[in-house]
Amino acid sequence: MSEIFADILIQFLNGLAGASSLFLVAAGLSLIFGVTRIVNFAHGALFMLGLYLAWSLIDLFGRSTLLGFWGGVLAAALCVGAIGAAIEVFVLRRIYKAPELFQLLATFALVLIIKDAVLYFWGAEELLGPRAPGLRGAVEIFGRRLPEYDLLLIVAGPLVLCLLWLLLHRTRYGMFVRAATQDREMLAALGTNERHLFTSVFFLGAFLAGLGGALQIPREPAQLSLDLAVISDAFVVVVVGGMGSIGGAFLAALLIAQAKALCIALGDVAMFGTIVSFSKLTLVVEFAIMAAVLVLRPWGLLGKPLALARGGSAHASPLDPPGQLFWPTSLFVLMLLAFAPLGGDRYLLVLMGDIAVFALFAVALHFLMGPGGLVSFGHAAYFGLGSYAAALAFLRLDLPAEAALLAAPLAGGLAALLFGWFCVRLSGVYLAMLTLAFAQIAWSVVFQWNDATGGSNGLIGLWPAGWLKDRTLYFWATLALCAAGIFFLWRTVHAPFGLALRAARDQPMRAEAVGIDTRRVQWLAFALSGAFAGLAGGLFAFAKGSISPDTLGVARSVDGLAMVLLGGVHTLTGPVLGAAVFTWLQDEIARNTQYWRAILGLAILALVLAFPYGLGGALKRLRGAS
Amino acid sequence: MTLLVANGLRKAFGGVEAVIDVGFAVAPGEVVALIGPNGAGKSTCFNMLNGQLAPDRGTIELGGKNIAGLPPRAIARLGVGRTFQITATFASMRVRENVQAALQSFADKSYGLWRAADTLCREEAQALLARVGMADQAERQCGTLAYGDLKRVELAVALAGKPRLLLMDEPTAGMAPAERLALMSLTASLARRDKIGVLFTEHDMDTVFAHADRILVLDRGRLIAEGSPAAVRNDPTVRRVYLGAGTMYGEAT
Ligand SMILES: Nc1ncnc2c1ncn2[C@@H]1O[C@H](COP(=O)(O)OP(=O)(O)O)[C@@H](O)[C@H]1O
Ligand SMILES: [Mg+2]
Numbered sequence: 001m002s003e004i005f006a007d008i009l010i011q012f013l014n015g016l017a018g019a020s021s022l023f024l025v026a027a028g029l030s031l032i033f034g035v036t037r038i039v040n041f042a043h044g045a046l047f048m049l050g051l052y053l054a055w056s057l058i059d060l061f062g063r064s065t066l067l068g069f070w071g072g073v074l075a076a077a078l079c080v081g082a083i084g085a086a087i088e089v090f091v092l093r094r095i096y097k098a099p100e101l102f103q104l105l106a107t108f109a110l111v112l113i114i115k116d117a118v119l120y121f122w123g124a125e126e127l128l129g130p131r132a133p134g135l136r137g138a139v140e141i142f143g144r145r146l147p148e149y150d151l152l153l154i155v156a157g158p159l160v161l162c163l164l165w166l167l168l169h170r171t172r173y174g175m176f177v178r179a180a181t182q183d184r185e186m187l188a189a190l191g192t193n194e195r196h197l198f199t200s201v202f203f204l205g206a207f208l209a210g211l212g213g214a215l216q217i218p219r220e221p222a223q224l225s226l227d228l229a230v231i232s233d234a235f236v237v238v239v240v241g242g243m244g245s246i247g248g249a250f251l252a253a254l255l256i257a258q259a260k261a262l263c264i265a266l267g268d269v270a271m272f273g274t275i276v277s278f279s280k281l282t283l284v285v286e287f288a289i290m291a292a293v294l295v296l297r298p299w300g301l302l303g304k305p306l307a308l309a310r311g312g313s314a315h316a317s318p319l320d321p322p323g324q325l326f327w328p329t330s331l332f333v334l335m336l337l338a339f340a341p342l343g344g345d346r347y348l349l350v351l352m353g354d355i356a357v358f359a360l361f362a363v364a365l366h367f368l369m370g371p372g373g374l375v376s377f378g379h380a381a382y383f384g385l386g387s388y389a390a391a392l393a394f395l396r397l398d399l400p401a402e403a404a405l406l407a408a409p410l411a412g413g414l415a416a417l418l419f420g421w422f423c424v425r426l427s428g429v430y431l432a433m434l435t436l437a438f439a440q441i442a443w444s445v446v447f448q449w450n451d452a453t454g455g456s457n458g459l460i461g462l463w464p465a466g467w468l469k470d471r472t473l474y475f476w477a478t479l480a481l482c483a484a485g486i487f488f489l490w491r492t493v494h495a496p497f498g499l500a501l502r503a504a505r506d507q508p509m510r511a512e513a514v515g516i517d518t519r520r521v522q523w524l525a526f527a528l529s530g531a532f533a534g535l536a537g538g539l540f541a542f543a544k545g546s547i548s549p550d551t552l553g554v555a556r557s558v559d560g561l562a563m564v565l566l567g568g569v570h571t572l573t574g575p576v577l578g579a580a581v582f583t584w585l586q587d588e589i590a591r592n593t594q595y596w597r598a599i600l601g602l603a604i605l606a607l608v609l610a611f612p613y614g615l616g617g618a619l620k621r622l623r624g625a626s
Numbered sequence: 627m628t629l630l631v632a633n634g635l636r637k638a639f640g641g642v643e644a645v646i647d648v649g650f651a652v653a654p655g656e657v658v659a660l661i662g663p664n665g666a667g668k669s670t671c672f673n674m675l676n677g678q679l680a681p682d683r684g685t686i687e688l689g690g691k692n693i694a695g696l697p698p699r700a701i702a703r704l705g706v707g708r709t710f711q712i713t714a715t716f717a718s719m720r721v722r723e724n725v726q727a728a729l730q731s732f733a734d735k736s737y738g739l740w741r742a743a744d745t746l747c748r749e750e751a752q753a754l755l756a757r758v759g760m761a762d763q764a765e766r767q768c769g770t771l772a773y774g775d776l777k778r779v780e781l782a783v784a785l786a787g788k789p790r791l792l793l794m795d796e797p798t799a800g801m802a803p804a805e806r807l808a809l810m811s812l813t814a815s816l817a818r819r820d821k822i823g824v825l826f827t828e829h830d831m832d833t834v835f836a837h838a839d840r841i842l843v844l845d846r847g848r849l850i851a852e853g854s855p856a857a858v859r860n861d862p863t864v865r866r867v868y869l870g871a872g873t874m875y876g877e878a879t
Contacts, residue, residue, distance in 0.1 A: 317718065494744065496736050502719065502727075507715065511716075513698050513702055513710075515787065517699055521737075
């Protein structure tokens with residue numbers, strides 16, 4: 001028994017250490033959101049940058065001296081802060097008035113650019129950092145060893161919390177920050193310079209993220225996947241703690257880190273006649289905490305309700321039923337596409353297949369985001385679960401590909417039913433973050449569940465037999481199914497269900513007052529969108545022959561968002577256009593340079609700054625003007 | 627038989643008692659005004675009647691069935707239509723579609739995934755819009771309408787469920803005087819023709835005295851007077867409250 005106690009204690013201390021970095025990132029995210037109302041998707045990237053910069057700067061200043069190490073850590077954090085301020089000045093300042101979604105897209109673009117910048121300067125290899133001088137050893141507690149450095153981290157979190165509290169509550173600057181967070185009009189009345197305030201808050205928030213990263217240097221290697229992993233953890237913390245609440249972020253980071261640590265400490269325990277592996281339950285625990293908090297306190301532990309528009313329907317114009325020429329034109333375009341790869345160009349065949357799949361994915365996502373006003377940051381979950389369901393039905397159940405494909409929309413739809421039940425209880429950024437967190441959980445389950453999913457290796461040998469073996473026939477089948485899916489979703493947007501969905505988005509109170517069950521309508525929209533995203537995923541699996549956890553990674557969710565936002569949220573055909581341009585561009589650039597992400601990011605940034613209403617919206621405006 | 631009977635309604639927000647032991651009845655076809663100074667608790671009463679808020683205490687009977695605490699959508703389906711103090715319309719939609727969305731919901735068609743919504747209940751929607759004088763603006767986007775027009779769209783939407791009871795929270799706020807009288811005489815004639823009970827709040831006493839069959843007076847959460855316009859007009863308590871609040875009571879007499 002004392003063995004277990006010692007395990008639990010050591011894991012508890014571990015949990016405290018882990019909570020500190022998480023808290024720093026989440027606090028920065030929360031601070032920036034509170035003041036500028038921007039959800040900084042690039043916050044995880046800033047954390048990663050802090051880690052890499054610390055690696056280099058410590059090297060530069062001298063690894064073995066106290067001054068070298070801590071100077072490096074501090075300098076790295078300051079650099080990241082400066083980068084944050086620069087981002088505010090050069091990018092975000094120009095789009096504060098644009099729809100919320102475009103600000104998001106811009107911060108996505110920054111994620112891509114920062115990732116490639118890191119790749120360029122530090123390479124793709126993992127970098128192992130130096131240990132802190134003077135803290136290289138470990139202390140012994142009940143016969144267990146705890147790194148001395150962890151003790152320092154345990155102190156760092158509460159210390160930063162205290163400093164932040166003093167800054168916010170005891171200084172004039174802090175008063176402005178709190179005023180901006182709580183009451184915009186009061187801020188105006190105080191007569192402060194908003195520009196300076198916003199820039200400095202970005203500096204502070206980015207500094208915290210950078211510090212969180214830099215402090216991790218002795219504990220974890222610097223690697224390129226940290227940006228997205230950290231941002232989704234930070235989102236969970238912020239959602240649980242309450243948007244804009246620093247204390248809430250601390251509490252939530254502590255709670256989540258402790259729950260995870262406890263699971264690891266318990267390990268495998270014999271219970272009810274079976275062995276329960278708690279260490280594999282770490283993610284489920286995170287999920288359970290978040291779900292419980294959101295059901296009991298939808299605004300987080302210490303958060304306050306925010307009056308936020310869901311999808312920003314203020315910019316929406318009426319969705320008129322398609323004109324007489326719309327369907328014939330669409331059919332004609334479809335025919336053209338079907339004949340395009342007949343020349344035997346294998347490359348074109350693959351590209352067109354990808355475009356068809358991603359067009360369906362984007363239309364499914366748009367169905368939720370546009371008419372539904374529910375922004376999903378984690379739509380790859382349904383796409384990827386569709387892929388895996390189809391692949392498992394094919395490999396494990398030995399179903400023919402035609403039948404296995406049925407499992408894809410089923411899995412996507414069921415997952416969306418489950419996740420959507422929680423999501424429709426929230427709105428705005430809370431909802432978006434929750435979708436991301438669910439997706440991240442789905443990803444981790446797929447990644448960890450070696451026996452079923454093949455873990456990080458994924459599943460291979462997904463080549464259909466029979467007529468689908470022929471690549472052209474498979475392309476046609478894909479094209480037909482995707483077109484049918486898109487056709488169905490478009491019909492639905494124009495059907496009474498679509499009208500009810502838009503009603504729930506525009507004015508939920510009024511919708512309820514005319515007898516519409518807004519939550520149920522939105523829930524069903526989630527399921528429909530998930531099912532079609534799943535179908536796209538299933539088709540994708542058999543087109544590629546293999547799948548990996550990347551199929552449901554955050555990067556794919558980001559791709560989907562970029563497609564929809566590029567095309568324009570408030571046009572129906574926009575997402576198809578966006579998917580085509582995005583897929584083609586990605587492919588084209590990726591063949592020519594290793595740094596396709598950065599180029600894509602720069603292109604997105606340029607587009608966002610030039611056309612804050614998307615390509616479809618720009619076309620519509622052009623047409624409207626002429 | 628009475629249509630609506632509210633009894634002993636109470637609602638507090640934190641420490642603020644917004645509505646205290648309020649009870650009243652509305653008969654079919656009767657037009658009842660609920661008046662009182664700002665913050666008297668009128669909107670809170672409406673919100674309890676349509677399910678937006680659950681009363682802390684008290685009962686609300688609609689046609690003999692207790693509806694207190696039911697969600698708004700259930701109460702709407704039992705025949706209670708309402709308009710909001712701050713107009714709530716579907717801004718991205720055309721005027722006609724606003725009404726169609728309501729009609730389709732009440733006809734249990736909102737889960738239809740295939741048939742086009744555009745043609746469903748279209749004539750009915752046009753007819754309702756014609757009734758409130760908005761037929762010629764049916765194709766305009768709601769977000770671009772003038773305030774007075776929005777109020778009329780709201781009325782058409784509220785009528786879409788063929789309500790037995792219509793709750794109108796400041797239906798004429800922001801309208802020109804002539805428009806006000808027109809809208810309320812329209813409402814009153816619809817009420818009498820279709821036997822709809824109407825409960826409305828209104829600051830303009832001319833409108834109230836011109837159209838109400840009965841008046842309820844609320845002050846700081848309590849019902850302080852109730853009766854025919856003539857009786858309420860001469861009630862000393864009401865006079866005191868209104869004169870104290872410095873409102874336009876005098877010119878109505
Ligand atoms: N959601 C709410 N939260 C807190 N207080 C409220 C809320 N709604 C109304 N109140 C308070 O209840 C009282 C009655 O308000 P209301 O019903 O809107 O009055 P009226 O419509 O007669 O002007 C006021 O003091 C108001 O401040
Ligand atoms: Mg009111």
